Amino acid sequence: MSETMIAVIGGSGIYDIDGLENANWQTVETPWGAPSDQILTGTLNGVKMAFLPRHGRGHVHTPSSVPYRANIDALKRIGVSDVISVSATGSFREEMAPGDFVVVDQFIDRTFAREKSFFGPGLVAHVSVAHPTCPRLSDACFTAATDAGVTVHKGGTYLAMEGPQFSTLAESKMYREHWGADVIGMTNMPEAKLAREAELCYASVAMVTDYDSWHPDHGEVDVSEIIATLTGNAQKARDLVARLPALLGGSRDLCPHGCDRALEYAILTASDARDAAMTAKLDAIAGRVLG
Numbered sequence: 001m002s003e004t005m006i007a008v009i010g011g012s013g014i015y016d017i018d019g020l021e022n023a024n025w026q027t028v029e030t031p032w033g034a035p036s037d038q039i040l041t042g043t044l045n046g047v048k049m050a051f052l053p054r055h056g057r058g059h060v061h062t063p064s065s066v067p068y069r070a071n072i073d074a075l076k077r078i079g080v081s082d083v084i085s086v087s088a089t090g091s092f093r094e095e096m097a098p099g100d101f102v103v104v105d106q107f108i109d110r111t112f113a114r115e116k117s118f119f120g121p122g123l124v125a126h127v128s129v130a131h132p133t134c135p136r137l138s139d140a141c142f143t144a145a146t147d148a149g150v151t152v153h154k155g156g157t158y159l160a161m162e163g164p165q166f167s168t169l170a171e172s173k174m175y176r177e178h179w180g181a182d183v184i185g186m187t188n189m190p191e192a193k194l195a196r197e198a199e200l201c202y203a204s205v206a207m208v209t210d211y212d213s214w215h216p217d218h219g220e221v222d223v224s225e226i227i228a229t230l231t232g233n234a235q236k237a238r239d240l241v242a243r244l245p246a247l248l249g250g251s252r253d254l255c256p257h258g259c260d261r262a263l264e265y266a267i268l269t270a271s272d273a274r275d276a277a278m279t280a281k282l283d284a285i286a287g288r289v290l291g
């Protein structure tokens with residue numbers, strides 16, 4: 001058994017969480033640079049919690065400039081076991097309406113201008129992301145959302161685009177009609193891939209804010225509409241988060257899905273061929289397997 005520490009990465013419109021006991025914003029340094037912001041730590045119903053605003057307080061990071069590696073390293077470094085992303089998304093499905101939540105379980109990664117791995121020349125690793133989210137953590141998010149009275153959909157495919165501009169009409173139709181995507185956003189990749197490399201359980205709650213640009217009865221996406229929907233959803237998201245400690249508990253066994261052992265057979269570089277500087281840099285992420 002090990003101690004649970006739940007981290008929430010808050011997306012657009014979510015820059016803090018309330019209700020934490022002994023709340024404290026702390027600075028965490030990483031070998032990958034500074035995270036998006038300080039990390040708020042504390043306890044909720046006796047369970048350790050952390051909160052990181054993905055774009056920083058005041059929303060200073062674009063989806064492409066978010067320091068994804070530093071964020072995941074910082075969470076791992078302070079002892080986080082479970083990461084829950086809360087994000088604003090457009091919807092490609094009539095039934096996934098603005099105001100609904102979707103606990104996504106798959107991603108299509110269309111991002112191209114971001115660092116996507118902690119590993120590289122001198123220390124090569126390949127983890128599986130066939131199932132990029134943790135079913136145990138996703139189930140807890142689904143239950144928490146249902147109990148909070150949210151209309152929530154179980155499972156869905158999130159298309160991660162580079163942004164910062166929204167999609168063209170042709171792209172929106174292609175993702176919806178031919179690629180089978182259900183929601184679209186700009187931030188869950190490479191975040192989910194990096195969480196897997198860091199052996200962290202990861203779940204993603206997509207808050208639907210708009211119908212992107214495909215819907216004939218809705219206009220094109222507009223940030224003021226997104227923010228209005230997000231503001232209306234903020235309390236639902238807080239209720240969801242407040243229910244997680246009771247559902248996950250203060251201690252945990254090994255993840256039944258193996259998220260916390262993702263690096264077990266992933267590293268290919270022979271021990272005597274490993275780059276010493278990279279090995280040192282990976283102390284928090286891969287110390288368990290690098291020794």
Ligand SMILES: CSC[C@H]1O[C@H](OP(=O)(O)O)[C@H](O)[C@@H]1O
Binds near residue numbers: 088089
């Ligand atoms: C505010 S509209 C676009 C912006 O919102 C989403 O951010 P996040 O995933 O952090 O909630 C989307 O991915 C874009 O970055």
Ligand SMILES: Nc1ncnc2[nH]cnc12
Binds near residue numbers: 090186209210
């Ligand atoms: N339609 C959309 N496309 C990309 N990111 C979004 N975030 C919220 N709505 C979005």
